[in-house]
Amino acid sequence: MAKQNGTETESAPIIDQGLRPGILTRLIIFIIVLIGSALVIGLFQEHLGDSVLLGILGVLAMIGVGYLFASAIGLIQIARRSSGDELSRSYIDSMSEGLLVADAKGRILYANRSYAELTGAGSASDVKTVEALLSDNPEAAPTVERLVAGLRDGRAGDGEFRLSRPIRPGADLGARWYRLWARVFKVPGHRMPLSAWLITDISEERAEQERFFLDLQKAIDHLDQAPAGFFAADADGRITYLNATLAEWLGIDLANFIPGQIALRELVAGDGMALIQAVKAEHGQSRSAVIDLDLATTRGEVLPVRFLHRVAASRESAPGPTRTIVLNRTLGEDSSADLRASEVRFTRFFNSTPMAIASVDQEGRILRTNAPFLSLFSSVVDRDAVDRRIRLDMAMHQRDREAFALALEKAKQRQADITPIDTVLPDNEERHLRFYVNAVADPGSEAAEEAAIVYAVETTEQKALEAQMAQSQKMQAVGQLAGGIAHDFNNVLTAIIMASDLLLTNHRPSDPSFPDIMNIKQNANRAASLVRQLLAFSRRQTLRPEVLNLTDVLADIRMLLSRLVGNDITLAVEHGHDLWPVKADIGQFEQVIVNLAVNARDAMPEGGQLTIRTKNVSAEECARYPYRELQPADYVIVEVEDTGTGIPPEVQKKIFEPFFTTKEVGKGTGLGLSMVYGIVKQTGGFIYCDSEVGKGTTFRIFLPRHIPALAEVAQEKAAAAAASNGVAESPQKPKEANRDLSGSARVLLVEDEDAVRMGSVRALTSRGYEVHEASSGTEALEIFNALEGKVDIVVSDVVMPEMDGPTLLCELRKVQPGIKFIFVSGYAEDAFAKNLPEDAIFGFLPKPFSLKQLATTVKEMLEQQG
Secondary structure (H helix, E strand, O other): OHHHHHHHHHHOOOEEOOOOOOHHHHHHHHHHHHHHHHHHHHHOOOOOOHHHHHHHHHHHHHHHHHHHHHHHOOOOOOOOOOOHHHHHHHHHHOOOOEEEEEOOOOOEEEEOHHHHHHHOOOOHHHOOOHHHHHOOOOOOHHHHHHHHHHHHOOOOEEEEEEEOOOOOOOOOOOOEEEEEEEEEEOOOOOOOOEEEEEEEEOHHHHHHHHHHHHHHHHHHHHHHOOOOEEEEEOOOOEEEEEOHHHHHHHOOOHHHOOOOOOEHHHHEOOOHHHHHHOOOOOOOOEEEEEEEEEEEOOOOOEEEEEEEEEEEEOOOOOEEEEEEEEEEOOOOOOOOHHHHHHHHHHHHHHHHOOOEEEEEOOOOEEEEEOHHHHHHOOOOOOHHHHHOOOEHHHHOOHHHHHHHHHHHHHHHOOOOOOOOEEEEEOOEEEEEEEEEEEEOOOOOOOOOOOOEEEEEEEOHHHHHHHHHHHHHHHHHHHHHHHHHHHHHHHHHHHHHHHHHHHHHHOOOOOOOOHHHHHHHHHHHHHHHHHHHHHHHHOOOOOOOOEEEOHHHHHHHOHHHHHHHHOOOEEEEEEOOOOOOOEEEOHHHHHHHHHHHHHHHHHOOOOOEEEEEEEEEEOOHHHHHOOOOOOOOOOEEEEEEEEOOOOOOHHHHOOOOOOOOOOOOOOOOOOOHHHHHHHHHHHOOOEEEEEEEOOOEEEEEEEEEOOOOOHHHHHHHHHHHHHHHOOOOOOOOOOOOOOOOOOOOOEEEEEOOOHHHHHHHHHHHHHOOOEEEEEOOHHHHHHHHHHOOOOOOEEEEEOOOOOOOHHHHHHHHHHHOOOOEEEEEEOOOOHHHHOOOOOOOOOEEEEOOOOHHHHHHHHHHHHHOOO
């Protein structure tokens, strides 16, 4: 019992000022009141009347009843009883941390023994509050003041501080660490809040942390000085840690290293990342692998290493962090140095070749692969699949696996000539591959399990180029055919139109035959329009290029386009800012836009949106467009985009071919897009079509930016100066409706087509000209010499047997340098003009032509100052 009392005395609080009187005090007061009352009644019984005596007894009875009720509700306790409050107080009294409770005025209401021991208080009078104890200590004052300020605002707080000497006087010398905690709480029935302070000596805890950090620092130092490299990476492949050894090998400054700043792929040379990414772990597990590859140093050098690579995966199979030990394969001077060097060279050659390599066994199962193999077949083969020895034919399309089996059988028989296998990836038929199967010529003990070495290369680019070349050759052949047909058609149509004109001159409008002759001429003109479209496709039509601002051109034809597309289609024209000039035939370019708009309209029978936009594209920006043929240069792009039905891929390959159409019979000639293609190509540009079925189609036209030459700049300045002086730039002769087209000049007409020649002779003769005709260039020279060169003008076809028109001009210039010459051709002027002397002056009349056009061209050429 004494021991228990002693224990209670040792753990009892050094200060415990209750908020109400104790049980003993209340009991003494009650006894004194009773004794006093008894003495009063006994001494003054005789002097007090019965009424007074009864009153005193009534008062005492009421006090007794009140005391019984107070005891019943717990306000007054006769004996100590175990309760939650008593348990809490017992726990607090036995705490090893020092606890102090004070009121708002700083009076101490409670302090346990641990607080007295920590602060060195020998008695209750020596106990001080934390603020009074430490506020003057410069080492603890900042923490204490911060907590005191928080308590004033009703906030709890904590902090740690270090003292050079312990708080308790006379304790062992040396620095001590303390943790201080403070909070505010309220007691029911009291207006002012109380503050509780908890102080703990954490010096031992700090010492343990110091020992832990020292051990950790030693472990890091050991890791940094290890003869092997080490790095850790997160799930995204970013380096989160690397030791000093690996940093020294790679030339990385650890002082500037920031975790996550460097990606692993930046350190791996060649296709080594394919080897690393091929190592995959099962969900919730980890996997290790040995990988030989090269790392790239910051100096641009290659470092051959061996990875001991470990990767983890989450339970959801998501890639996790990796840990890797790196061995430098260039270190060491032992007897195996030469062997190791040879191994490094072979590994580098094996993994750095651009060709995928794999060895297979007798069953066609993969034994080992290089990095490009895992990179090429990453979608179907990974490191785990190689370890499981999957069959190599799983990496090719099912239809070609039988061919691979035959090739493997030939390899087993040591045959040298094995046909390559062209196939595609099983999960992506757009990627083409070619497999080369080679027999193992001299299988030794190490390679006894290998039946063949298989090389694989991706031929997607090659296949695309082959298809593009085939399409280009096809378009060129069709263009030559179309051009040849157009040339013959032009001669026939010229004869028909001229014959119609001759008939019309002899028939009045009231003549019954007049409408039939007009019908013949109109249909001949329609046929001539088709011929011009064929020539446009074959790029042999006549173009009159001029410098254009596409913003102005599109603004001029906007109303025409609006009428063409109709009311159900919304037309939007988006002009680019500061468009560069281009050089093109304005009429032909307008025809291109019209044809594309009409096609877009037909693709949107239910209505939709047609957008025409322009913008500049620099040479650097060309790389953003996935068009192989497009050469890097400055272009002005014209995009014609619709929201129509789209074009299927199989149809999209043929849209620019002449006579190809998806429209019903009688509703399309199939020459619209082919003409667009030819005009753009002849202008020096490119046109591409991007379409998705159900979403719409976009045609992109790339026109080269026009950079004016010095002569053009000088001409523009002169024109501007002339305009400012009120002088016309180049006055043109008025084209009067009833212009006199007659003349008396001597004309030498050269044409190999009899019908065209006869019509031309009659047309010029009827105008008063003296016409001498020839069917070839050789015959024309003979006539010219017979006339002793007295010829005013020569009108000659371009393509003729024996001697063509350009050769004839060159021969005539030798005799008469200033002779006037007119070329007649169904081809473009540029097709032959480039072969003529630079100072040659000539006119040009495109076929088919009418009598009036022939007479007009001859008249204008004769009137020019030679």
